[in-house]
Amino acid sequence: MKITVQTLMKLAQEGQKITMLTCYDASFAATLDEAGVETLLVGDSLGMVMQGADSTLPVTLEDMAYHVRCVARGARNALIIGDMPFGSYQESPQQAFASAAKLMQAGAHMVKLEGGAFMADTTRFLVERGIPVCSHIGLTPQYVNTFGGYRVQGKSEDDAARIRADARALADAGASMVLMECVPAALAGAITAELPVPTIGIGAGPEVSGQVLVIYDMLGVYPGKKARFVKNFMPEAGSIAGAVKAYVHAVKNGSFPAAEHCF
Template sequence: MKVTVNTLHKKARDGEKIVMLTCYDASFAQVMDEAGVDVLLVGDSLGTVLQGADSTLPVTLDEMVYHTGLVARGAKNALVLADLPFGAYQQSREQAFASSARLMQAGAHMVKLEGGAYMADTVRFLVERGIPVCAHIGLTPQSVNTMGGYRVQGKTDDDTARLLADAKALSDAGASLLVMECVIADVARRVTEAIPATPTIGIGAGLDVSGQVLVVYDMLGIYPGKKAKFVKDFMAETGSVAGAIRAYADAVRGRTFPAAEHMF
């Protein structure tokens, strides 16, 4: 059955976890689709895991359009979510719409942008023009230079208040989904409870969210350097890509991932 925005909202209302993975090509899209992954995120993480860059910042809109088209051709049922890359949406609402339109024309069903309450006006502008939006708060990789590195979010009262205010502003603006990255588990729970109209997707944000996302290469144990705390290698348990993806989906839906050792 084709996954739509309404499907995701119904899953969240019914307490069924949403399963999301990053995806960059048609072959992986087909495998994920057959494994029942709900959302395929064409992430600008391709800059680090495919291109070898040290951040997501060099990824261009043309590259995102190309990879979105590949994933869209491989996915029959999953919802295709495409990242707006750095520099493709921050200048103005009109720039964000033009960039989003290209991703939608390439096959995306929704676009994702990073940023807090200051992006609410852009989210509303896009939604009013027929483009579903996934917002992204907490650790926002495109802002790594201003954040001073990849740091866990929600450690202080002020930080928690900011995350709650950001989430409410983005939800009120019409965001269809909200990704929270590297957020203290209890804070992510509070955010989820505060925005019942917008399902939340965690990556390093604990168990009490509407769903989970991981970078597929991390989930398969293919990553340089030290493994992030919130990552689990599902390939080690299954021995095949398809088996690892199914195991991940089952663990998310069965609420066994993330476990305590994967949370902040």
């Protein structure tokens, strides 16, 4: 069954968890699609896990369009989300539309923008022109130099209130989905209860509409220290296809994320 924005909304309304993994090529796209992963995020995380950069900032729009095309060739049913890379959308809504159009033409069904309420006008501009938007709040990796590192967001009352206001403003602007990264589980749950659209969490606890992980993290491939919210599904599964199916099952039945994966 072809997954659409309406499919994701229905899943969230029925209390069924949405599954998402990052994906960068046709072979993985076919594997994830076969396992029933509803949404494939062609993330600018490819800058770190594929290109070896120390952040997502060097990734270009051309990089993203290339990988979206690859994923689109491998996926038959999943909804494909293309990440808007650093510098491709912050200047103006018009710049964002031109960039988003390239990703949609490459095969994306939705684009993802980092940033809070200040991105509401850009979000509305895109949505009004036929481009579904996934908003990304909390820890936004393109702002790593502003944050001073990859830190949990929303721990203070003021910061939590700001993130809640961001989520409401973006949903009001027409975002089809809100992704929250590295925020306390209680905050993510409260935001999910307030919004009319699905929420996706990564390091945001279990009380969200769905979960996302970087595919290389959940397969135990990416070197270095693992983030608290990461679980390696490979040891028990024994194969890539098995690990992906185990991830889908764990998200669907609520066993992932567990308490040790939350803030």
